[in-house]
Amino acid sequence: MSAYRLDYLDQLESEAIHIFREVAGQFERPALLFSGGKDSITLVHLALKAFRPGKFPFPLVHIDTGHNFQEALDYRDALAATLGEKLIVRHVGDTIKAKQLTEPKGKFASRNALQTFTLLDTIEEFKFDACIGGARRDEEKARAKERIFSVRDEFGQWDPKLQRPELWNTYNGKIHKGENVRVFPISNWTELDVWNYIRREKIGLPSIYFSHDREVIEHQGQLVAVSEFIQLESTDRVLTRKVRYRTVGDMTCTAAVESTATNIDDIITEIIATKTSERGETRIDDRVSEAAMEDRKKNGYF
Amino acid sequence: MDLLRFITAGSVDDGKSTLIGRLLYDSKSIMIDQLEAIERQSKNKEEGEIDLALLTDGLRAEREQGITIDVAYKYFSTPKRKFIIADAPGHIQYTRNMVTGASNADLAIILIDARNGVAEQTRRHSIIASLLNIRHVVVAINKMDLVNFSQDVYNNIVIDYAKVAQSLGLKQVTYIPLSALQGDNIVEKSDKMSWYEGPSLLNYLEEVEIQDTIDLTNGRFPVQYVIRPQTDDLHDYRGYAGKIISGVYKVGDTVTVQPAGIQSRIKAIEVAGKEVEEAFAPQSIVLHLADNIDISRGDVIVNAAQPVKTAQELEVLVCWMDNKPLVPGNKYLLQINSRVVRSVVRNIEYKLDVNTLERNEAPAQALLNDVIKATIKTASPIPYDSYQELRANGGAILIDETSHVTVGACMIQ
Numbered sequence: 064m065s066a067y068r069l070d071y072l073d074q075l076e077s078e079a080i081h082i083f084r085e086v087a088g089q090f091e092r093p094a095l096l097f098s099g100g101k102d103s104i105t106l107v108h109l110a111l112k113a114f115r116p117g118k119f120p121f122p123l124v125h126i127d128t129g130h131n132f133q134e135a136l137d138y139r140d141a142l143a144a145t146l147g148e149k150l151i152v153r154h155v156g157d158t159i160k161a162k163q164l165t166e167p168k169g170k171f172a173s174r175n176a177l178q179t180f181t182l183l184d185t186i187e188e189f190k191f192d193a194c195i196g197g198a199r200r201d202e203e204k205a206r207a208k209e210r211i212f213s214v215r216d217e218f219g220q221w222d223p224k225l226q227r228p229e230l231w232n233t234y235n236g237k238i239h240k241g242e243n244v245r246v247f248p249i250s251n252w253t254e255l256d257v258w259n260y261i262r263r264e265k266i267g268l269p270s271i272y273f274s275h276d277r278e279v280i281e282h283q284g285q286l287v288a289v290s291e292f293i294q295l296e297s298t299d300r301v302l303t304r305k306v307r308y309r310t311v312g313d314m315t316c317t318a319a320v321e322s323t324a325t326n327i328d329d330i331i332t333e334i335i336a337t338k339t340s341e342r343g344e345t346r347i348d349d350r351v352s353e354a355a356m357e358d359r360k361k362n363g364y365f
Numbered sequence: 366m367d368l369l370r371f372i373t374a375g376s377v378d379d380g381k382s383t384l385i386g387r388l389l390y391d392s393k394s395i396m397i398d399q400l401e402a403i404e405r406q407s408k409n410k411e412e413g414e415i416d417l418a419l420l421t422d423g424l425r426a427e428r429e430q431g432i433t434i435d436v437a438y439k440y441f442s443t444p445k446r447k448f449i450i451a452d453a454p455g456h457i458q459y460t461r462n463m464v465t466g467a468s469n470a471d472l473a474i475i476l477i478d479a480r481n482g483v484a485e486q487t488r489r490h491s492i493i494a495s496l497l498n499i500r501h502v503v504v505a506i507n508k509m510d511l512v513n514f515s516q517d518v519y520n521n522i523v524i525d526y527a528k529v530a531q532s533l534g535l536k537q538v539t540y541i542p543l544s545a546l547q548g549d550n551i552v553e554k555s556d557k558m559s560w561y562e563g564p565s566l567l568n569y570l571e572e573v574e575i576q577d578t579i580d581l582t583n584g585r586f587p588v589q590y591v592i593r594p595q596t597d598d599l600h601d602y603r604g605y606a607g608k609i610i611s612g613v614y615k616v617g618d619t620v621t622v623q624p625a626g627i628q629s630r631i632k633a634i635e636v637a638g639k640e641v642e643e644a645f646a647p648q649s650i651v652l653h654l655a656d657n658i659d660i661s662r663g664d665v666i667v668n669a670a671q672p673v674k675t676a677q678e679l680e681v682l683v684c685w686m687d688n689k690p691l692v693p694g695n696k697y698l699l700q701i702n703s704r705v706v707r708s709v710v711r712n713i714e715y716k717l718d719v720n721t722l723e724r725n726e727a728p729a730q731a732l733l734n735d736v737i738k739a740t741i742k743t744a745s746p747i748p749y750d751s752y753q754e755l756r757a758n759g760g761a762i763l764i765d766e767t768s769h770v771t772v773g774a775c776m777i778q
Contacts, residue, residue, distance in 0.1 A: 067581050067613060067645040071368040071447045076637075080649035081608040084589040088662045088703060112637040113606070113649070116599055117592040200438045207437045226435065227771045228461055228686050230468040231760045232608075233700055237769035251449055253440045343398030 072260055076109065079248040081232060082211060083113040086121075086193050086246050089236035093121040093193040093246075094151075096182075099135030100311040101268055102197030102249065105257055107142065108266050109248060121195070122149035126181050128174040129156045130292045130313040138269040153185045170294050171287065173316040183219045186243055193236065193244045201253040202342055205357035211250050217241035223357065254341045255334055262327045271308045272330070274322050279304050285318035285344075309334075310345045318345045366442075369575055372451040372466045372499070374490035375476030380507045384476065384545035385439060385452055388567065391552045394441035436466040445571040455486055460719060460734040461686040463493055464774055468760065471578040472501040472570075479512045479542070483525040489719045495533040496682060496736065496776060498756050500578050502530070502538045505566065509558065510544040516560045532722065539573075541566050579646050583750065584612030584620070584668025585758045587702035588660055592651060604635065604651035605660060610702065610757035612668055614652070615643040619669040622660055623748035628669060630655040646757070663704035665748045665758075673748045673758070679741045680778040682717070682752075683731065687765065687772035691731040691739075697772065699743055701761035707744040708763070714738040741775070752776040 069077070086093050095110065097103045110119055123143060127136075143150035155174050158181040159166060167173060186194065200207045210226050212234045227235055236244055249257070261268065279286040280299045287293060289301055292315050306319035307330070324330045337344070375381035389395050439450040453459075453466035467473065473494040477487055494502055504526050512518045519542045530538045541550055542561055549555035552567045564572065592604040614620075618631045633653040634644050644650045652666060660666070667673045685691050691710060699708040715724040717736040724738075731737045752759030753776075763773035 068367065068576060069647065071366050074368045074647065077608060077647055077649040081589070084606050084608075084649070085703070088590045114592065115638055116602060117594045117604075120590075201440045204437075207439065208435050223435070228465045228762075228774065229771070230465055230762055230774050231757075232469070232610075233702060233760070233762050235700065235762060235764055235769070235771045237698070237764055239769065251438065251440070253442075255442075256447070338397045340396035340398055343396060 072256065072263060075249070075252055075256060076112070076260070078232070078251065079106075079109045080113040082234070082246060082248040083110055083195070085212075085234045085236070086195060087114070089234070090193040090244070092189065092191050093195060094124045094186075094189065094191045095119070095121050095195045096197075097123040097125050097139065097150075098197070098311065099125070099131065099139045099269060100197070101257060101261065101272065102199065104138075104142075104266060104268060105252075105260060106195065106197050106248060107146070108264060111146075119146075119148050122151050122189075124151045124153070124185060124189075124191075124194075126178050126185065127152050127154050128178055128313050129154060130174055130290075130315050132269070132271050132308075132311060132314060134269045134271045135311050138267075151185070151189070153181050153188075155181045157181075158184060170296065171282075171315045172292075172294075173313060175313060175316055179219065186219070191243060192238065193246055195246045195248065197249060198245075198247045199252050199254070199257075200247075200250050209247070209250070211247055212236055213245045213247070214238060215243050215245060219243075221245075255331070258327065258331050258334060262331065269311065271311065274305050274307045274325050276303055277306050277319060278302070279306065279319060282318075286321065287318055288314055290314045308345070309341055312345075320344060366444075366446060367575070368447050368449065369472065369570060369573070370449045370451065370470050371472040371474060371570070372453055372463070372470040372494075373474045373476070374453060374463060374467075374494070375455045375474075375486075379455070379476040379478050380545045381452070381455065381476050384474075384505065384507065384543075384551070385450060387545050387548060387551050388448075388450075389439060389441050391548070392441045392443055392567070394439075436462050443567070443571055448570065455490065457486075457489065457719070458734065460489075460493065460736075461684060461774075463490070464497060464684045464686075467493055467497040467499060468774065470497070470499050471575045472503065472573065473499045474503045474505050474566075476505050476507050477522060477526070479506050479508045479518055479522065482522050483529060485720050487526070488529055488721065491529050491533055491535065492717075492719050492722060495535055496684075498753055498776075500537055501573055501575070502535050503566070503569065504538060504540045506540065506542045507545055509542045509549060510547050514542070514549075514555075514557045516558075519558075519561070539563070539569060541569065580611035580755050580757065581613055581645060582611070583671040583673075583755055583758075584614055584618070585610045585673065585750070585755070586612075586614065586620075586650075586652060586666040587704065588662055588664045588666060589703045590662060591660070603657075604653055605666065606649075606651050607666075607703070608649045609644060609646045611646045611755055612671065613643060613645040614650075614668060620654070621667045621669045621672070622658060623665045623667050623673055624675050624746035625659075625664070626675075627658050629658060665702075665704070667748065673750060675746045675748050677743050677746050678711075679743065679747065679749070679775075681739055681741055681761070681775040682778065683737050683739050683763070683776075684774045685731040685733060685735045685737065685772070686774065687770060688733055689765075689772070690733075691735075691737070691773065692729070693739075696766065698764040698766055699741065699747070699761050699775070700764060701747060701749060702758070704747065705764075706747065708741050711740040711742050714740070738778075749777050751778060753778075 451466035543550040635651040
C-alpha cells in the first residue's frame with residue numbers, strides 16, 4: 064500500500080484545490096484577490112489545477128495602491144493576458160479623490176490602511192460574496208488564529224472572538240446578504256512551502272524576487288527602495304545595493320534584503336538559513352504595535 | 366517528506382506552551398524578531414524570563430488574560446516531516462475549541478503534570494481524543510524535573526493512564542517522560558532518565574507511522590463542482606471535481622452515485638490536468654463517468670465494491686458549540702462534506718459527562734460544550750459511514766439557519 068502515499072506538498076496542494084472548489088460550489092460571486100506577490104501567484108497556479116479546462120469561476124481583482132513595483136504590475140497584466148481570465152483593477156487613488164480621504168503623511172507615507180476602503184467599495188460594487196486571498200497562518204500570530212473560511216460583516220470587520228468552529232474539511236460558507244467570506248486556501252503553507260512549491264512547479268515570478276542592483280536608503284536597519292513615493296531627507300544616503308524582495312507589497316512599506324540569489328535554489332538556501340521572519344524582515348507596517356495585524360484585520364484588512 | 370497534524374491538549378499550568386515553544390525553538394522555527402517581540406512583552410509584564418506562551422497566544426485578549434481561548438495553528442518541520450500543531454485550550458469551557466482542533470488531528474499529545482498524575486482534565490482530553498477518533502495518543506508526562514526524574518512516579522502514571530486508555534478503547538498509546546522547561550526527552554534523549562528506553566518526543570513524532578490515518582479501503586468521492594467548459598473543442602467535456610476522501614479509484618471501476626443509487630463506470634481520471642490510471646485519498650481529482658447521468662454537488666461517487674450506508678435517520682454524538690441551547694425539535698442545516706440538507710433533532714438520548722464518561726439520561730436540552738447522543742432526521746437521504754470506522758465520511762456539522770453559525774459537530778454512529 065505504500066505506493067498510495069502523498070508527499071507533503073501534494074497534500075497541501077490537494078487541500079488548497081479542495082478549498083478553491085468549495086468556494087466555486089458555495090458562492091454566487093467570488094473573486095480572487097491578486098497582488099502580484101508570490102503567494103497570490105501560487106493561488107492562480109492552484110486555481111488552474113482546480114478548474115482547467117474550465118474557466119475560473121471568478122475574476123482576478125487587484126486593489127492598486129498606486130505605490131506598486133512596476134515589475135509586479137507588468138507581471139500581473141502579462142499573466143491575466145496569458146490566462147485569458149478577467150482582471151479587475153481598482154485604484155486607491157480614485158477612492159482618495161472620490162471620498163476625499165486624508166493621505167497619511169511622513170517619510171514612508173503608506174496607503175496600506177487606505178487600501179481597505181477601496182477593497183470594501185470593490186466588494187460592494189461587484190457584490191462579491193467571497194474573496195480568496197493568499198494569507199498564511201505562519202505569517203503572523205493573529206493570522207494563526209484565523210479560519211480558512213473567515214466571515215466578515217457588512218463593514219468588512221473580523222471578530223476574532225466570534226469565529227465559527229471549523230471542523231474536519233467541512234467549510235460553512237453560509238452568510239447574510241452584505242456579509243462576505245475571506246477564504247485562505249494556503250493557510251497551512253509556510254513561506255518555505257510556497258518557495259518549494261514554486262520550485263517544483265516551475266512557476267515564474269516578477270523579477271524583483273531575484274537579486275538585482277537597486278538604489279536604497281537605510282532605515283532602522285531595513286533597506287527601502289528610493290522611489291517617488293518616499294520622501295528623502297538630507298541625512299539619507301542613497302546607496303546602490305544588490306537586493307531581492309522576500310515579499311512584494313507597496314514600495315513605501317516593503318523592505319528589500321541584501322542578496323546575490325539569482326535563482327530559486329539560491330533563494331531557498333537563503334531562506335533556510337535566515338534568522339528573521341518574513342514579515343519582520345520586510346514589512347515596515349507591522350512594527351506599529353504587537354497587535355498591528357489583529358487591529359487591521361478587525362477593520363476589514365486582508 | 367510527509368505531513369503530521371497533531372493537537373496538544375493541556376493547560377498553561379501543565380507546561381503546554383513551554384512544550385510547544387521548545388519544539389518550535391529547538392527546530393529553529395522561531396525567528397529572532399519574533400523572539401525579541403515576546404522578550405519585550407515579557408518585560409512589559411514584569412516577569413523575569415521569556416514567556417513562551419506569548420508565542421502561541423495570538424489575540425490581544427488572550428495575551429491580556431494569559432489564557433488560550435481559540436485554536437492556534439503552528440508549523441515546524443524537520444528533515445523528516447512537516448508538522449502542523451493545533452494548539453487548543455484545555456479548560457472545560459473551551460471544549461468546543463478542542464473538538465475543533467482535534468477534528469483534523471492524526472495524533473494527540475496529552476500533557477500530564479508528573480506531580481499531579483492522571484487528573485480530571487486528563488480524562489476529558491482523552492475522552493475527546495477518542496470521540497474524535499484520533500488514532501495515536503502520546504501521553505507526555507511533563508515536569509519530571511520536579512519529581513527527581515523518578516521512575517516510580519512515571520510507572521504509577523502509566524498504570525493509571527492505561528486504565529483510562531482501556532476504558533476508552535485507545536489502542537496506540539505511547540508514554541514519554543519529559544521536562545519541557547529543561548528540554549529533557551524533547552529533542553534529545555535525556556541522560557537524567559536512563560531507565561527510560563523509548564524515543565524522545567520529537568524522535569517519536571518523526572517516526573510514528575501515520576499512514577493508517579488515511580483509509581485506502583473504502584472509495585468515497587464527494588462531488589464539489591462540475592467542470593463543463595462548453596466550448597467548441599470541449600463540447601462534451603463533463604468532469605466531476607472533488608477530493609477523494611478515502612479509498613482508491615481506478616479507470617474501469619464500477620461506481621455508484623449516492624444517494625440516487627445509479628451505477629456507472631469510471632471512464633477517465635485527471636489529476637491536475639493529467640490523465641492517470643488510478644488515484645487515491647487525499648488527492649483532488651476530476652472524474653469522468655461512462656454514462657451521462659445527472660450528478661451535482663453534494664452527491665457522493667462511491668466505489669461499488671465498497672458500499673456506503675444511506676439513511677434519513679442518523680444516530681449521532683453531538684458536541685454542542687452554540688450559546689443558544691439545542692432543544693429537541695429544533696431544525697438545522699446538516700452539512701457532511703459537500704452535501705447540505707435540512708434536518709431536525711428528534712430526541713436527546715443522553716448527555717455524556719466528558720470528565721467521567723457517565724451518561725445522564727434524556728436531558729431536556731444541550732448547552733454550550735455539552736456532548737450528547739441524539740437522533741437526527743434529515744429531509745433527504747445521507748450517504749455516510751460510521752465516524753469511528755471512517756472519519757472522513759462520518760463527521761457532519763449543524764448550521765443555524767437564521768444565524769448561519771456552525772452550532773454543532775456530529776459524529777455519526
